[in-house]
Amino acid sequence: MRNSWSGSRVDLHLDLDASKGRRSALESALREAVRQGRLAAGTLLPSTRGLATELGLSRGTVTAAYDQLVEEGYLSTRPGSGTTVADVPPQAAAAPADAPVSAIARHDLRPGLPDVSAFPSRAWLAATRRVVTDTRSAALHAGDPQGRIELRTAVADYLGRTRGVVTSPDRVVITSGYYQGLSLLSGVLARDGARTVAVEDPSHNVFRGRVQRAGLALTPLPVDARGARVDALTHEVDAVLLTPSHQYPTGVPLHPRRRQAVAAWARTTGGLVIEDDYDGEYRYDRQPVGALQGIAPHRTVYCGTVSKTLGPALRLAWLALPPHLVEPVVEAKREADLHTESLSQLVLADLITTHAYDRHVRACRLRYRRRRELLLARVSGVPELTAHGVPAGLHTLLTLPADWPPEDEVLSRCARRGLALRGLSELHVEGRGRPAGLLIGFAAPPEHAYRPALDALSDALGSLRPGRRGSTDSEPRTSLPRHTPVTRSGDHAESVHVES
Structure with missing residues (x-):
């Protein structure tokens, strides 16, 4: 039978399957409406009383259906605010088991993505009001290619205080993302003869x-348990691109002796170190490792981002540059896009x-630490997997037996279960004979959606264990442990073997 309701800011047609019980039919209809995107995130649903009246159901049936969908992450509720649709990506029609997967994933576990639902909206709005009030039209004039002095000053202070970076506002350049910063720097190096x-x-x-x-050639540096093998650097290399605080993707920090070695290489040869500190704020078992730039500030470009x-x-x-690179990088920025948008620079400076900003980062650090512990506890039910890296960053690398x-088959099976992951193979410079693996991001899903994502991951990985090679996605759900308590050792989870 087809039913519809009106009022309460929404008018939606529902198909209730008469072959199912009333509550089950209502749950299914609402669930499909959310999955297909017909009910957009944030849509306010009718009250339980109003919907019960419209559909001819008891209020208890509607309440029970709402509660179930809240538990599943499709709906959310707050006292005094009613029931709304949660932020669930729409799902495309299911593909055959052996077909390529192109559907939008329900569970985003890609590496390197933060939980944007935790964005500090109130603080950002308050800062925006202050900026608009205090600067007025000045914030809307053409900007400085190097970046607003307010943000360059704030960034220089922040980096010195939290990351040990040795710089000053006149050596900081604001860019439209790390990708642009690396583009500008690569172009400058190539034009200078690198x-x-x-x-x-x-x-x-x-x-x-x-x-x-x-136009620059690449020389690969193998990565082991102590980070990049910087002993392979020679006089023929003009620059080296490193992620020393938390190597991407293995998760190991660059060993202190190798830090000293690469700094010595740069001073001796005149080479340049490009330090990508992409998630240097997120260390969960101790204070974050300081920036490499602090021991070789005149030979290192420090790259950071929000x-x-x-x-x-x-x-x-931002780029914290050696003095000799400031002018050419600023000129490259001017040629690229004149300047980065000014209003957001001023808001971030505030x-x-x-x-x-510090308070937000500290809150995220606590949240992501708990999520990492839950992930390690869950994958401990698949003992064949090995997790790599120190407790840091926004992802964990699992190598495959x-x-x-x-x-690619593992990724396809995970995708058919609605999981967005990333494989290790495409990240190798020289791919032959290299280990396969999965990069599991634990930050991106909203809080209500994280445990369902781990459930789907557990099921997918469990179906791939030895002895289940012939399993298909139509098999019953596995009995891998769910919400396993984390065994602690010191200050971080040790549920699986972690190489460091």
Whole structure:
């Protein structure tokens, strides 16, 4: 039978399956409406009394259906605010089991993405009001290619205080994201005669590609349990791109002796160190490791961004440059897009100087630490997997056993269960004979959606264990442990073997 309701800011047609019980039919109809995107995130639903009247159901039936969908993460409720649709990505029609997966994932566990639902909206709005009130039209004039002095001053102070970076406002350049900063720097190096850049192997393939498109050749540096093998650097290498605080993707920090070695290489050869500190704020078992730039400030470019702390859509990042690179990078920025949007620069400067940014980062650090512990506890039910790296960052790397299916098949099976993950293979510079693995991001899902995402991950990984190679996605759900308590050792989870 087809029913509809009106009022309460929404008019929606529901198909209630008469073959099901009333509560089950209502749950299914609402669930499908959310999955298909017909009920958008934030939509206010009718009251239980109003919907019961419209559909001819008891209020208890409607209340029970709402409660069930809240538990599943499809709806959310707050006292005095009614029941609204949660932020659940719409799901495309299911593909055959052996078909390529192109549907929008229900569970986003990709690495490097923060929980944008935790964005400090009140602090941002308060800062925006102060900026608009205090600066008035000045915030809307053409900006400085180097960046607003307010933000450069705030960033220089913040980096010195929290990351040990040695810099000053006149050596900071604000860019429209880290990608642009790396693009500007690569172009400047190529124009100045640089030919070769050493990169970690594995490392982020998108950023390697950006360096190559500037006309620079790549030299791979193997990564082991102590980070990049910087002993492989030679006089023929003009620059090296590193993630020393938390190597991407293995998660290991660069060993102190190797930090000293790469600084000595730069001073001796005149080479340049490009330090990508992409999630340096997030260390969960101790204080974050300080920036490499602090021991070689005249030979290191420090790159930072708010994409992992506030959100990638803001397109705000910075370069702390050696003095000789400031003018050419500023000129490259002027040629690229004149300047980065000014109002958001001023708002971020306000957040930093009032320490609202610090408070937000500390809150995120606690949230992501708990999520990492839950992830490690859950995958401990699959003992064949090995987790790598120190407790830090926004993802965990799991290497796959040799007797498991190929990595692309593992990713396909996970995708059919609604999981968005990333594989390790594409991040290798030299791919032959290298280990396969999964990068599991634990930050992106909203709080209400994280445990359902771990449930789906547990089921997917459990179906791939030895002895279940022939399993299909139509099999019953596995009996992997759910919400397993985390065994603690010191200050971080040790539920699975962690290499460091």
